[in-house]
Amino acid sequence: MVRCAGRGPRRILDAVIELRRLTKRYGGALAVDDLSFTVEPGHVTGFLGPNGAGKSTSMRLVLGLDAPTSGVALVNGRRYASLRRPMREVGALLDAGAVHGGRSAYNHLLCLARTNGIGPLRVAEVLEQVGLSGVARKRVGTFSLGMKQRLGIAAALLGDPGVLMFDEPVNGLDPDGVRWIRDLMRTLAHEGRTVLLSSHLMSEMALTADRIVVIGRGRLIAEATVQELTARYPSLEDAYMALTAGSVQYGASR
Known part of the structure; x- marks a missing residue:
């Protein structure tokens, strides 16, 4: 069955990312509202919601980039800030543009690697994995958006983490790149990682994810498998439109 908000507590087993009654206010604006769900290993979990739903804020709270007003976000049972070498446990791509444009792709990754006790061999490996070996010594400021996305994915993979979080990773990618992302997400989940x-x-979500979490106005709307949703609705898009019909906030940011 599709698990919807308000249907009682969930059984938590082997949760890798866990949000417990997470709330975030920015002044008078409520961005995340008593949000609870878990993301488990071995699946690509799609995180859906309209603009302003609180998706990006929720991911920032998991990664310790913002502090919750109340509640807690945990990775492997711990707060992100308590992880000694976080890149070895969690990899994330939230903003592909948040890179020093004057550095080369190689030096950007090497700087990140050194902060987490990761050697230069791994830097070369992830550059090869994302298809950037040929431009490794070029300045990031000369990269296209798609190339920056690949670099951001390389950074997320750098510590070979068990937990991976991606916010709009296909932005700027051509069809070949989109298919590559899809295959990568599936492979990571097949390896037993949490995605x-x-x-x-x-x-694209219908082709990539096997589980879905839908939020609106900062609250949980539904959790389900893609199969469960498409059994109830003609398509994942129809399911999404029906579930979020009352949650669209025009002019809102994520």
């Missing part, structure tokens, strides 16, 4: 993927592309 949380936020995207507005319903058609």
Whole structure:
């Protein structure tokens, strides 16, 4: 069955990312509202919601980039800030543009690697994995958006973490790149990793994710498998539109 908000407590087993009654206020604005769900290993979990739903804020709270007003976000049972070498446990891509444009791709990754006790061999490995070996010594400021996305994915993979979080990773990618992302997400989940993927592309989410979390106005709307949703609705897009019909906030940011 589709698990919807208000249907009682969930059984928590082997949770890797866990949000417990997470709330975040920015002044008078409520961005995340008593939000609870878990993301488990071995699945690509799609994270869906309209603009302003609180997806990006929730991911920032998991990663310790913002402090919750109340509640807690945990990775492997601990707060992100308590992880000694966080890149070895969690990899994330939230903003591909948040890179020093004057550095080369290699030096950008090497700086990150050194902060977490990761050697230069691993830097070369992830550059090869994302298809950037040929431009490793070029300045990031000369990269296209798609190349920056690949670099951000390389950074997320750098510590070979068990938990991965991606916010709109296919932005700027051509069709070959989109298919590569899809295959990568599936491979990571097949390896037993926990993958949380936020995207507005319903058609791509239907091909990539096997579980879905839907939020609106900062609150949980539904959790389900893609199969469960498409058994109830003609498509994942139809399911999403029906579930979020009362949650659209025009002019809101994520």
